[in-house]
Amino acid sequence: MSQPALRVRGLHKEFGRFVALDSVDLTVDEGEIRAIIGPNGAGKTTLINVLGGQIVADRGSVEVAGRRLNRQHPHQVAKLGVGRTYQISSTLRRMTVFDNMLCAHNAVSGKWFSLSAGRLRKMEDAVLADLKAIELDGLADQVVDDISHGDRKRLEFGMVLATRPKVLLLDEPTAGMGLRERHELIDLVLAVTRERGLTLVFVEHDIDVVFKAAETITVMALGGVFAEGKPEEIAANSAVQDIYLGGTG
Ligand SMILES: Nc1ncnc2c1ncn2[C@@H]1O[C@H](COP(=O)(O)OP(=O)(O)O)[C@@H](O)[C@H]1O
Numbered sequence: 001m002s003q004p005a006l007r008v009r010g011l012h013k014e015f016g017r018f019v020a021l022d023s024v025d026l027t028v029d030e031g032e033i034r035a036i037i038g039p040n041g042a043g044k045t046t047l048i049n050v051l052g053g054q055i056v057a058d059r060g061s062v063e064v065a066g067r068r069l070n071r072q073h074p075h076q077v078a079k080l081g082v083g084r085t086y087q088i089s090s091t092l093r094r095m096t097v098f099d100n101m102l103c104a105h106n107a108v109s110g111k112w113f114s115l116s117a118g119r120l121r122k123m124e125d126a127v128l129a130d131l132k133a134i135e136l137d138g139l140a141d142q143v144v145d146d147i148s149h150g151d152r153k154r155l156e157f158g159m160v161l162a163t164r165p166k167v168l169l170l171d172e173p174t175a176g177m178g179l180r181e182r183h184e185l186i187d188l189v190l191a192v193t194r195e196r197g198l199t200l201v202f203v204e205h206d207i208d209v210v211f212k213a214a215e216t217i218t219v220m221a222l223g224g225v226f227a228e229g230k231p232e233e234i235a236a237n238s239a240v241q242d243i244y245l246g247g248t249g
């Protein structure tokens with residue numbers, strides 16, 4: 001039996017006196033597709049930030065495929081195979097789609113410092129293949145500022161793929177997108193995740209997208225794990241319905 005892709009125990013994080021993460025336990029198996037949902041302010045992004053190494057928890061532990069994270073910097077976490085996207089769009093807007101992908105590819109390849117013409121060509125081939133996988137090859141030479149919001153969200157997904165992660169952490173990958181393109185993006189994410197044998201953890205507001213995509217759902221509220229289960233279990237959980245109907249999310 002292989003190690004879980006992610007194992008989180010007793011994760012705790014306070015900002016001043018505000019408890020953003022309250023003893024969070026979470027185990028995600030290799031190859032699993034996990035959604036994290038919950039009202040605004042529940043701690044979802046903070047959890048992703050700890051998993052990605054962007055912030056350090058006050059207490060608790062994170063293991064990636066059995067290896068304990070110990071205050072690693074984000075680039076070291078990326079080298080362990082964890083890739084993430086941001087809730088707020090994070091692309092280089094004056095560069096082309098292709099160049100953004102190349103930057104992401106380079107960030108963890110370690111090849112930038114020995115850049116022969118042959119190696120550069122290989123990188124460009126890899127980027128082109130990734131662009132095809134995310135169906136953005138037609139926009140390769142467009143400046144990011146000129147493409148649609150939906151295509152930028154798609155590019156962000158491509159950029160995390162370019163870092164060759166084993167575990168994908170997507171923070172609201174479909175935020176701000178129209179209904180149809182939201183479903184198109186999540187279908188693409190699912191297809192690539194399965195094809196490449198990745199583990200997917202995604203934070204998502206659109207409950208239809210969540211129920212369509214997730215194998216397991218973790219519901220967060222007030223910094224803690226409020227409920228966890230298969231989509232049908234979560235759908236039947238009246239306490240979960242209450243925090244949604246009565247909550248702010
Ligand atoms: N760097 C920070 N400093 C202070 N408070 C923060 C910081 N990051 C998040 N918070 C607070 O922690 C709570 C949880 O935020 P967040 O994890 O972004 O929630 P979610 O993604 O579930 O909406 C929020 O109330 C937010 O204001």
Ligand SMILES: [Mg+2]
Nearest residue numbers: 044045046087
């Ligand atoms: Mg958030």
